[in-house]
Each structure stands twice: as structure tokens, then as C-alpha cells.
Amino acid sequence: MRLSEHIYKTVASIRGPLLFAERIARARIGEVVRIACPGGDTVEGEILKIEGETVLIQVFGETRGLSLGASVVFTDQVKKAPLSEEAIGRIFDGSFTPIDGAPMYAAKRWGAITGAPINPTSRARPEEFIETGITSIDLLNTLVKGQKLPIFSCAGLPAKEMAAAILRNARLSAGGSFVTVFVALGLPHHEFSFYMDVLAGMQGNFVAFINRAGEPVMGRLLAPRLGLAVAEYLAFTHGMDVLVLITDMTNYCDALREVSTAREELPGRRGYPGYMYSDLASLYERAGRIKGVAGSVTMLPVVTMPEDDVTHPIPDLTGYITEGQIVLSRELHRRGIFPPVDVLPCLSRLMQRGIGAGRTREDHRAIADTLYKLYAKGRDLRRLEAIVGREGMAEGDRALLDFAEQMEHELVHQGDERRAIAESLDKGAALAAKFAGRGT
Amino acid sequence: MTGRILGIAGPTVAVDLPGLRLYDLVQVGESRLIGEAVRLEPGRAILQVYEDTRGLAVGEPAVSLGRPLTVQLGPGLLSGMYDGLQRPLERLARLTGPFIATGASPSPLDPELRCRFTSERKPGDVVRTGDCLGELHEGRFRHPVLAQVSGTIAAIAQGEVNPAQGVGLMADGSGIAACTVWPVRHPRPCLKKLSPTLPLVTGQRAIDFLFPMARGGTAIFPGGFGTGKTILEQNIAKFASVDVVVYVGCGERGNEMAELLEEFAGLSDPWSNRPLMERTVVIANTSNMPVAAREASIYTAVAMAEYYRDLGCHVLLLADSISRWAEALREISASLEEMPGEESYPTYLSSRLAAFFERAGTVRTLNGRTGSLSMILSVSPPGGDFTEPVTQACLRTAGAFFMLDTSLAHRRHFPAINWFQSYSLYTADMVRHFSGEVSGEWGELRGRCQDLLQREETLREVAEIVGVEGLQDADRLLMRLAERIREEFLCQNAYGDDAFSPPERTVALIRELVERYDAALARLKEGALPDELPSTEAG
Numbered sequence A: 001m002r003l004s005e006h007i008y009k010t011v012a013s014i015r016g017p018l019l020f021a022e023r024i025a026r027a028r029i030g031e032v033v034r035i036a037c038p039g040g041d042t043v044e045g046e047i048l049k050i051e052g053e054t055v056l057i058q059v060f061g062e063t064r065g066l067s068l069g070a071s072v073v074f075t076d077q078v079k080k081a082p083l084s085e086e087a088i089g090r091i092f093d094g095s096f097t098p099i100d101g102a103p104m105y106a107a108k109r110w111g112a113i114t115g116a117p118i119n120p121t122s123r124a125r126p127e128e129f130i131e132t133g134i135t136s137i138d139l140l141n142t143l144v145k146g147q148k149l150p151i152f153s154c155a156g157l158p159a160k161e162m163a164a165a166i167l168r169n170a171r172l173s174a175g176g177s178f179v180t181v182f183v184a185l186g187l188p189h190h191e192f193s194f195y196m197d198v199l200a201g202m203q204g205n206f207v208a209f210i211n212r213a214g215e216p217v218m219g220r221l222l223a224p225r226l227g228l229a230v231a232e233y234l235a236f237t238h239g240m241d242v243l244v245l246i247t248d249m250t251n252y253c254d255a256l257r258e259v260s261t262a263r264e265e266l267p268g269r270r271g272y273p274g275y276m277y278s279d280l281a282s283l284y285e286r287a288g289r290i291k292g293v294a295g296s297v298t299m300l301p302v303v304t305m306p307e308d309d310v311t312h313p314i315p316d317l318t319g320y321i322t323e324g325q326i327v328l329s330r331e332l333h334r335r336g337i338f339p340p341v342d343v344l345p346c347l348s349r350l351m352q353r354g355i356g357a358g359r360t361r362e363d364h365r366a367i368a369d370t371l372y373k374l375y376a377k378g379r380d381l382r383r384l385e386a387i388v389g390r391e392g393m394a395e396g397d398r399a400l401l402d403f404a405e406q407m408e409h410e411l412v413h414q415g416d417e418r419r420a421i422a423e424s425l426d427k428g429a430a431l432a433a434k435f436a437g438r439g440t
Numbered sequence B: 001m002t003g004r005i006l007g008i009a010g011p012t013v014a015v016d017l018p019g020l021r022l023y024d025l026v027q028v029g030e031s032r033l034i035g036e037a038v039r040l041e042p043g044r045a046i047l048q049v050y051e052d053t054r055g056l057a058v059g060e061p062a063v064s065l066g067r068p069l070t071v072q073l074g075p076g077l078l079s080g081m082y083d084g085l086q087r088p089l090e091r092l093a094r095l096t097g098p099f100i101a102t103g104a105s106p107s108p109l110d111p112e113l114r115c116r117f118t119s120e121r122k123p124g125d126v127v128r129t130g131d132c133l134g135e136l137h138e139g140r141f142r143h144p145v146l147a148q149v150s151g152t153i154a155a156i157a158q159g160e161v162n163p164a165q166g167v168g169l170m171a172d173g174s175g176i177a178a179c180t181v182w183p184v185r186h187p188r189p190c191l192k193k194l195s196p197t198l199p200l201v202t203g204q205r206a207i208d209f210l211f212p213m214a215r216g217g218t219a220i221f222p223g224g225f226g227t228g229k230t231i232l233e234q235n236i237a238k239f240a241s242v243d244v245v246v247y248v249g250c251g252e253r254g255n256e257m258a259e260l261l262e263e264f265a266g267l268s269d270p271w272s273n274r275p276l277m278e279r280t281v282v283i284a285n286t287s288n289m290p291v292a293a294r295e296a297s298i299y300t301a302v303a304m305a306e307y308y309r310d311l312g313c314h315v316l317l318l319a320d321s322i323s324r325w326a327e328a329l330r331e332i333s334a335s336l337e338e339m340p341g342e343e344s345y346p347t348y349l350s351s352r353l354a355a356f357f358e359r360a361g362t363v364r365t366l367n368g369r370t371g372s373l374s375m376i377l378s379v380s381p382p383g384g385d386f387t388e389p390v391t392q393a394c395l396r397t398a399g400a401f402f403m404l405d406t407s408l409a410h411r412r413h414f415p416a417i418n419w420f421q422s423y424s425l426y427t428a429d430m431v432r433h434f435s436g437e438v439s440g441e442w443g444e445l446r447g448r449c450q451d452l453l454q455r456e457e458t459l460r461e462v463a464e465i466v467g468v469e470g471l472q473d474a475d476r477l478l479m480r481l482a483e484r485i486r487e488e489f490l491c492q493n494a495y496g497d498d499a500f501s502p503p504e505r506t507v508a509l510i511r512e513l514v515e516r517y518d519a520a521l522a523r524l525k526e527g528a529l530p531d532e533l534p535s536t537e538a539g
């Protein structure tokens, strides 16, 4: 271990966000470096690769203005995040610099931003209900503490309005201290002002990391890790239940691809690196609960599916890691339904344990199953209707068509309204009762 | 031997350790991470390091351990959960807390364990290498203790022992070790391989009845995300008719591993009525654990499985999912800058997989017992597309293929095994066995079942156009029956009482459905409208 910082002026080349420095002694992988330009600007970077005395540095900040004459300060430290509950109510950029005008707080602790894997034997099962206020989630695809449940959206669908609704409305129906960590990656200007308004209305019960579209892509890779480091700290040191909402993971993956290409790595499917599964897992797997420790980290990443294609590597790998998915539909959106959740391909794999007596209500499973069954049949029949026409169909089948229609308009559609779970359950039960015995 | 770190890139570390042999283990850095030599060059060796290398510095020491990656085999393995390098996760948690820290490695087998040792030998006996000196008792399993050297026994224990301390002394002063150490990448030898003739009952009707699995056989089931791979693996782990189950969570979710432990703890083996964990070993490398350990995890698992096979047990190795192993191989290959093959997988992917499958089989063990090692592996094809290299490489060697169908899963038909595309090369032998042991009608009913499903498919295409109401009564009856076969026979809810279906129940269920159909068809021929047919009043 070196005892002091070392300064070198041996930058050999700069390529995109990457910088090579030579004749470096005892570099550490993952070590944070500061690169100071002759002009006076300083940016941070991290050591990615060491080959003898040559090191490859990934620059986090703006690379414009960097020159071969820059001096590089080696800190002998891996990247750490300043942790404190004073982060609550604050807004930071992708490198943890406050952008809300207030000064930075003094860290109570510095934590490595990559985190360590939770020992599987120490994990506690996710089983406590989180109320999002959205019926198609709470009633049909229930979210529980410690789960990771992505929202699969398509370009042009109101994922941001849905994210905003969750930011405003999510809470624990059983009470407890609850906080949302909001991470925005590659945010264009109009969305930026939209989310700033949403945050302003949240009475400070959030921590936000915002990387804007014009800011360096490295911030997109860093911000989720900073957010998760804070989330883990608040959850497992302060016993809070933390909901981490990340939007948009597609921008994250594109940044990953960009950096990988700059490193001249072998591209995998659609140019994304072969390690994207492991990389995504290193984020998503940080959701969880720990036995004997209060608090939880729950994750709701938003993924915009390129070309509306669920088999695209980004939603595909996400689906392979997360515990279910909420899928938005263009067709429902066209028909004015908000949130446009297509419940058929949706699934919450951890729902079973989070519902029922003592959690939501004892008739929850029965209501959800009935609605799902009837709706699936109704949707199937729509195809038949397109061929033979409504008149050619049996009475029971027509009832099912009506059911599907009403389910979409009365249950899935809720506009700006927030529904408590009891209300969602009642509405669902009423709808099911109305059609009881009418479908074949 | 001590050397220094020369370079680091992700999980690969270059060191200057002369005299290393390929696959030797090396401890690197101040934090003593473990790595394996995967390439030797003049003046440097390339290691694949099993732990997160973050924080490792060039110039830090590297020490050869002088041996390849090994597992410790002996009493105490069962009911434990280990990582890909056989670190005991429960004891690790007690040592380092709920988050896994690098560099800690408690001994795999519990050093405090006590168990019974019985021996026919006494001090003064002359033995040769490989002779059996006695047996350690682990529940109903008997672990032989073999002489590691030829010579005279000086002292030998009897009764309760602590295996970590050994069970005696030889006259030359060497201890008699109770446990075996085995290099994981080496298949354990056997006298000869036998062809699989006995069924491995899974309790899943779609498998046992339509695509039966053999003891000593290999099966894969590929399926996109959410098609029910993990649930199927876990169900098979609960209900399979074997003595020992080795379950590898390879690059999958931490929550699933926790759930498995918690759930299994309350269950019993339906065949022996003993607690389920008494026959189970779990290897967990979750998706956020280091990839090099993921690559090693399936070898750690198979070495354990072979060990129990050699005790004369029927062992089942379940891995979820082998695709994550292949991806780990790809990541390591890329960091070694090897020439990539299809989809950037290394060109040795299929030969490595074939060699792995080769370790399955029914064998005559070195001491003349019969044991079997079966493998059932899940595959996670990107985008659910089965033409990708891992699925294809597995298909070339596996004896059975259960295709998990995304559209069935979307309709909540679980297990989502497609009954047209799946196959089992063991079918003929297994049907013969079930026909003899369970029911003489097994083969015939199986044929009827497949035929009905096939005819339904043809009719469905017609019904898509004219509507079900447009079909003839006999055809509507068939559609109705086939629907019941699908929903009541092929579907099995993992969360209910029906999760396990013993062969007797399986055959009784299908017999009842087929008989009902035959009776209804007969009534229809007589001109009556059977109850099975819904009325067709169109609006």
C-alpha cells in the first residue's frame, strides 16, 4: 500500500472516455484518479486495466479539454460514496455533486459504490406488500419489499407519468419509514423539468441522482451505483424501506456499449458487451432484505424496449435477472387508458407471499385469479371476434368480450387517481361479481 | 513459490510465478484472493481469479498453492450451501456478516462435526493403498475411509470421531485422513459405464409420462425468462426418486437460493420420508458473484455428485442455468483475448459441455457397487431463441429435451413443457419399465394421450376459422377432452397438493380422462348428447 498520493504526467493517449498513462508504479485496479488539465479543470477517473506500468483509465467527467499534458493523481482508493441520512431530500448529479443549490454534507461513512453480494444464506424472503397506488400492480402484480420489478415500456408511452405516479404515491400500507431513491440516466431537458416538479411535490422524502442527456455517459454508469450505495446504507444501517426507481435502463446499457466499444472489446448481441448480464445483475441483485436486519431495498427499473421488442438484449437480460415485469402496451395507450399496463404478459414472481390475510386481504388471490382468467379468455376471443364478428358469437363469449373491455376501462385505467389496496380489491371483486356465471 | 502481480484486467491477473502448472491455484494480493492458472507464457502466467479483483495492485505478492482446484469430500457435505469454490456460505456469514467479503475461506467441511466410525481393522493390520479401513456414518450414508498409503496400522478409532482430526495413525507416522480431496476438473474414475435402464421419477406428469428421464441420463430444458425453469428445477429437486440431489444455482437470483433453503427446510423426501435437506447439497453462485467462480461452480458440483455416486447412490445434479456457465466461459475467454467463435463463445464451448455431460451415467464403481449420476440442466437462451449456440451444443449430447414454451407460460400452463417439440431418448426403456412395474396400460395410454393432443392441434386450426361451434360434435368432444388433458393432467401447480404426482397417480389420472372420453364418444354414437359437451346455442 502506498502511503500518499502519486502524481504522474505521463498520459500517452486519450481515446473517447479512455486515457492511457505510462510508467506508473503499483497502480490498483478500480483506483480513483484525478486528472488535472493545464487549464485548471479536474475530472475523476477510475483504473480499468493495468498491464505492467501502463494503465487504462476510464474518465468519469467531461473529456473535452483534456490533453496529453494533463497530470494524473493516483489516490490509492477505490471509488466510494459519501453516506449519511442527510442525503435525504437532496438532488445530486451523476458524480454525487449537489445540484439543488445546497452545500454538500459531511459524510458519516464512505462506502464502496459497487457493494458486495449479499450472502444467499443471509437473505430474508421478500414478503411484505408495498402499495404503489396503481391497481394493475397492487392487485394483479403485487410488489413486495426486496423485490426487483422492471417496467417494460416503449418509446412514446407514458412511462414517465407512471414513474411520477409511483414516486408520489408509493407507500407502505403497514407504515414504517419509507424513502425513494430516484435515479435518472440521460434525462432530456423536458423530462428534467418534469421530474424536478415531481420531486418538488414530494416533501423531501427522496434522494435523487440525475444525469442529464448532455452530461458525460460515464455518469450513467455511476449514478445507479451511487444511488444503490445510498439505498443500502439507508436500508441496512438506518432500517428504512427504500424504493429505488431507475429510469431509463436503456440509456444505462447504451452507455455500457459505448464504453465497451471504446475499449475495443468484442461486441455481443446488437453490439452490447458479452458481460452485460453480469453487469446488470451487479445492480439488480442489490435489491433484497437481510435476516435479522430491518430495512429493505426494492427496485423498479424502467426499461424502454428498443423497437418495442421484448427479445432485445436489454429487456431480455433484465427479465432474466428481475423477479417479474410490468409491461406497457401501445394499444391500451392509444385507447386512452392510463397507466397502459397490459396485464397478460405481466408477472410479479414474488406476489404469492406478499398477499393474503395479514398482508393485503384474504380474498386477494381469488380475486386476482378470477380477473386474470376472465380477462385472458376475453382477450383470446377478440381475435375470434375479428373473424366471425360479435353477432356470430355465443352469449357467454360476448359477455367475456364485455368483461375485457370493462376491465381495461374501469380497473386498469385510473388516470390520476391513487387507489389504496382495499379500494383496488373492492373494485376488482365488484367487476368479477358482475360477470360471475356469465362467461363460458 | 512467490511472485508478483504484473497486470490486472477484470477477473484475469498476470503474475510472474515460474514453475506453475496449468490449473494450479494461486493466492494473489494482500487480500489473498484465489485464482487458477489458465495460461502459461514465458515469464508470466495468466490467472482467472475467483473473487472481485477491485483494489488489487500491481506488484502485490502471488503465491502458488501447488495444487489445482479441489473439493473436500466426506461426511457433512449434505444439507449445506456452498459457493462455487465450496466455501460454506452459512459459516462464511457467521464470519464476515451478511455481505460476502473477499479473501475469507473457512474450511468446507464443518471442523466441529462428529460422526460414527466403524472399522473391522485393528492396530497391527497390514493394509495396501486403496484398502477400505472402515466407514463413517452420515445419516443413512456410509463413507468408506480408504488407506492413502500401504503399511501397518498403528492406531485406529472406533465409535464417535471428529473427521477433521482423522481416524487413526499409520506406523510410519502419517495420519489416516477421514475425508477425500479431489480435483474438480477430473472425472472420478469408475470400473465401467452401464446403460441407463431405470427411470428417474420426477413427479412431473409431463416428464414421467410423456418424456421420461432415466437414472444416469442427461436432460436439458431451455426456456425464455419466466417460462418456469427454476420452479421446475426446484420441484424436481424436491420429488425426484434419487438418494442425493446436488443443486447448483449458477448465475441466478439470490432470493431464489434463500427461498430454496427456507422452503426445503420444512419438507421431506417423499420416497424416504426423511427431511429433504438430508439428501441435498446446494451450490450457489448468484448472478452478482464473480464469474470465474461461476465457471468453476458446476465442476465443484459434479465432483460432489460423483463422490456420492461412488458410495453406490443414485445422484441427481440440477443446474440452473447452464447458460450462465457458458457466459462465464465467454467472459473469461474474452478477457484472455482468445479467438471467438459463434456469438463470441469460445470455440471449445461444445467440447467442454460434452465433456461435462460425459460425467453423467450409471456406473459400476471401483469397489463394485452400482451408482448413477443424472443431470437435468436448464438453459436460458437469449430472446428465447433456441437456435443459439448453448442450446444447440446441449442438444447434441443430452438424452432428453423438455422444451419450455413461452406461449404456454403466458397462458399460465405450467410446467410449460411443449408436448410436440420435446423428446426423450430413454422413452422405450422407461415405458417398458413403467408398464411392468406400475401399470400394463402405460404404453397404450401414452400413445392415446399423444394422439389426442395431436388431433386437437389439427382441429384447433379449423376452429380458429369456423369457431368451435362450427365443428362436429365428435370433434368438439375431442377438443373438450384434450383441453382437460392439458389443464388437469399436463398442468401441475407447483404451489398446491398436485405438485408431486407419483407414477400410480399419473397413470390413474390419464386413464380416467381417456375412459371418460371413450364413454362419451360411445354415447354420442348412440345419438345422445353427453354431459361433456357444452351446449352450442349461438346468439
Ligand SMILES: Nc1ncnc2c1ncn2[C@@H]1O[C@H](COP(=O)(O)OP(=O)(O)OP(=O)(O)O)[C@@H](O)[C@H]1O
Pocket (backbone or CB within 6 Å): A319, A320, A321, A348, A349, A350, B223, B224, B225, B226, B227, B228, B229, B230, B231, B232, B252, B380, B414, B415, B492, B493, B494, B495
Ligand atoms: N409449476 C408451476 N406452477 C405454478 N406457477 C408456476 C409454475 N412454474 C412456473 N410458475 C410461475 O412462473 C413464474 C416464473 O417461473 P420461474 O422463476 O421458474 O421462471 P424461469 O424460467 O426460471 O425464469 P428466469 O429465466 O427469469 O429465471 C413463477 O414465479 C410462477 O409464478
Ligand SMILES: [Mg+2]
Pocket (backbone or CB within 6 Å): B229, B230, B231, B252, B320
Ligand atoms: Mg429461473
